[in-house]
Amino acid sequence: MARIIVITSGKGGVGKTTSAASLAMGLAQRGRRTAVIDFDVGLRNLDLIMGCERRVVYDFVNVINQEATLNQALIRDKRCDHLYVLPASQTRDKDALTREGVARVLDELAQGFEFIVCDSPAGIEHGALMAMYFADDALVVTNPEVSSVRDSDRMLGILSSKSKRAEEGAEPIREYLLLTRYDPLRVDQGDMLSVDDVKEILSLNLIGIIPESKAVLSASNAGIPVILDRDSDAGQAYADMVARYLGEDVPHRFLEAEKKGFLSRLFRG
Amino acid sequence: MGLLDYFRSTQSKGSANVAKERLQILVAHDRAARGRPSYLPKLQQEILDVIRKYVDVDMNAVSVNYEQEEAHEILELNIVLPEAGHSRL
Numbered sequence: 001m002a003r004i005i006v007i008t009s010g011k012g013g014v015g016k017t018t019s020a021a022s023l024a025m026g027l028a029q030r031g032r033r034t035a036v037i038d039f040d041v042g043l044r045n046l047d048l049i050m051g052c053e054r055r056v057v058y059d060f061v062n063v064i065n066q067e068a069t070l071n072q073a074l075i076r077d078k079r080c081d082h083l084y085v086l087p088a089s090q091t092r093d094k095d096a097l098t099r100e101g102v103a104r105v106l107d108e109l110a111q112g113f114e115f116i117v118c119d120s121p122a123g124i125e126h127g128a129l130m131a132m133y134f135a136d137d138a139l140v141v142t143n144p145e146v147s148s149v150r151d152s153d154r155m156l157g158i159l160s161s162k163s164k165r166a167e168e169g170a171e172p173i174r175e176y177l178l179l180t181r182y183d184p185l186r187v188d189q190g191d192m193l194s195v196d197d198v199k200e201i202l203s204l205n206l207i208g209i210i211p212e213s214k215a216v217l218s219a220s221n222a223g224i225p226v227i228l229d230r231d232s233d234a235g236q237a238y239a240d241m242v243a244r245y246l247g248e249d250v251p252h253r254f255l256e257a258e259k260k261g262f263l264s265r266l267f268r269g
Numbered sequence: 270m271g272l273l274d275y276f277r278s279t280q281s282k283g284s285a286n287v288a289k290e291r292l293q294i295l296v297a298h299d300r301a302a303r304g305r306p307s308y309l310p311k312l313q314q315e316i317l318d319v320i321r322k323y324v325d326v327d328m329n330a331v332s333v334n335y336e337q338e339e340a341h342e343i344l345e346l347n348i349v350l351p352e353a354g355h356s357r358l
Contacts, residue, residue, distance in 0.1 A: 146288050153296045157303045190283050197289045201296055 002110035005117050005245075006135035008159075010151030012122030014143045015180040018216055019238070020119035021049045022227035023139070026242030028083035029227075032114045035074065037086040037105075039131035040121035041097060044088035050077065051223025052085055061089035064101030070108050079228065084113070097130045106134050124158060133164050137174045137245075139207060143181045144193040152177075153202055176207035178241065183212045185257040195255065208241030210234050211254040305335045316346065324350055 007020040017038075024036035037060060038046035047053040052075045058068035063086070070086075077083035086105075089096065109116050120131035132138060138159050142152040159173050160166055166173075179198055186192035199206055210216075215232030219225065227242070229235040233254050240250045313333045320326055326348070334345040 146292055149292050150295055150299070153299060157300070161303075187285070190285050193285050193288055193292075197285065201289070201292050 002113050002116050003136050004134050005137045006132045007139050008120040008155050009141040010155045011148045014141050014148050016141050017045050017049050019141050020117050021225040022238035024117040025225040026227050027115050028080045033082045034115040035084045035109050035113045036117040038088035038119050039127050041088050044090050046119050047087045050085050056087045059087045059089040061096040102130050135173050139176050139178045141178045177204035178208050180210040181212045182209050188257050207244050210237045304337050
């Protein structure tokens with residue numbers, strides 16, 4: 001049985017798509033057959049972050065409307081054989097994601113994949129609710145910042161009441177906190193919520209801390225999931241996150257501010 | 270950027286603490302509201318309407334509290350009756 005993982009946050013711009021792309025790539029690189037679906041109908045972006053935007057022929061909504069088969073719409077990643085992307089539709093209305101249609105696509109994917117990563121749109125509208133409805137696991141992407149933390153808490157409430165598992169009284173969705181854009185220096189200065197602060201407020205299992213990193217923008221510029229940038233801190237942090245998701249006991253890194261030398265402190269403020 | 274900024278930044282230490290405190294209050298409040306049945310505001314209004322038939326009370330005189338404990342839920346109604354002389358009968 002495939003495991004369905006939703007990447008959610010409530011707030012926009014916190015790194016959901018970046019995280020979905022890196023999680024899916026990380027799982028696939030470990031030999032696990034993985035599909036990643038963009039649920040952001042009308043504003044698709046996952047294809048850009050994955051670098052396959054020019055290979056999109058059919059999309060999620062085409063498959064739901066049975067205008068294309070799943071195999072026609074799935075894009076195989078050129079860097080990793082085990083990874084497939086199902087892009088969102090760019091033009092149609094959001095109601096195209098019917099619960100029955102999404103269920104059918106997920107069921108079909110579950111036949112051939114071990115993991116199905118659902119990249120949710122921001123907000124709590126239809127697309128976001130559809131992305132989380134069928135989830136087994138949820139990664140709640142959160143920035144150490146008040147509105148993001150509050151929205152994450154709101155999403156936890158929705159996950160525990162409006163998901164299929166909640167409605168059927170099944171074992172609840174496994175929820176994990178993924179803290180992104182973390183800046184240890186600002187935490188040291190007392191200007192940013194620390195990992196422990198956010199953990200305490202949301203009382204969630206921490207699956208990863210992704211440091212604020214220039215590598216994320218460079219990777220998205222190039223259409224490469226940042227996890228493939230193995231020299232970068234963000235790439236390594238995502239690799240750790242994937243290992244933790246698969247049950248490995250990996251200590252958290254990138255929690256300490258880089259010690260600045262006297263000269264660099266003098267010149268860069 | 271200079272010495273002044275350096276001192277200022279050490280003085281302002283703690284904006285994260287403010288954030289944490291605000292969030293703790295907010296999240297506790299949001300969570301309390303989340304578990305409540307959606308009929309509570311209407312229940313409060315209807316109870317108030319019934320009481321008003323007999324006694325002159327205002328909206329703030331009735332408070333409805335809902336608490337969830339492990340095995341049971343408590344619905345608590347608190348009605349502050351006005352002093353004698355406000356009876357409508």
